[in-house]
Amino acid sequence: MDEMESGIVKKFMFVNRKAPHGTVYALEVLEMVLISAAFDQDVHLAFIDDGIYQIKKGQAPAEIGCKNFSPTYRALEGYDIEKLYVEAEGLAERGLTEDDLLVPVEVVSRAEMGRLMAEMDVVLTA
Amino acid sequence: MSMLHTVNKSPFERNNLDSCLGHAQPGDAILLIEDAVYAAMAGTAMAGKIADAAKTFRVHVLGPDLKARGGDPAKVVAGVTVVDYTGFVDLAARNKAVNAWL
């Protein structure tokens, strides 16, 4: 069976709640998300808690010697991954607004995010 | 259909449990494992929060993790159910998806 053409379409949500650079999770979640695009699934990305910092504008990790993978979030659209959600409360807690983010997102309340998560078939949080 | 949420961090160190409680839907199952079992122990500053949570969610704690950390299964916060790994598997099977709050 061709694994890319299973005929099954599930609602996947990748929930990002860790900041980038301090640990590898943000980068390797992104790799997971890019692969998921090849499987024609209904992919959602959520940014909550410190995960919001993953899509903050102006990241320049050159001086820490790490790869700047933040431009990759802007490439997601080219993979038809367009359902990006950011939690309003988390943005406000961090003194950020939508203008501080490097990709177009839908800002939703925590309550709305919870309801969205409840609709998913597979939730992978990191 | 409800979800199972697993939480594995002590609420005294990280916000995983708070984040979970802020997103879970009424009737969802929550299972405290690994270092999150400290949240289920009676008499801590978290006990009130967990007792409240147990009114909205089905809150469970993993017995083997609790015992490993010196917790007494007979002394968990009111409303919290102690389960073993078989119970963990049952919870995963009975809910439509599992969200590990890592």
Added chain:
Amino acid sequence: MKFGILVNEGPYNHQASDSAYQFTKAALEMGHEIFRVFFYYDGVNNATSLGQPPSDDRNVTRNWQKLAEDHKVDLVVCVAAGLRRGITEGNLAPGFRISGLGQLIEAGIQADRVVAFGD
């Protein structure tokens, strides 16, 4: 019921792999099917053949191998995460196999539930 298991952390440093093992073992004993165990992030380190834990401690890699032997559990190590951390065919413990991240997404599609263990 078919379970997919995701292991995000290496052995010993974190309980994640032990928890995943206990869950997997219990599920098998209850008659459930394990579609696949996928090792990602530092979880790839569970698949090293070079670990030598002291004899009075559990051997995490060996525990997983035993499940593969006794129940034909498919233990898959992410190739990209493995290469980054030096897990290759050359030091891969028997019972594990190296493959792409697509194997995790496939587990998400084919299994009834995905249960993740990590930090």
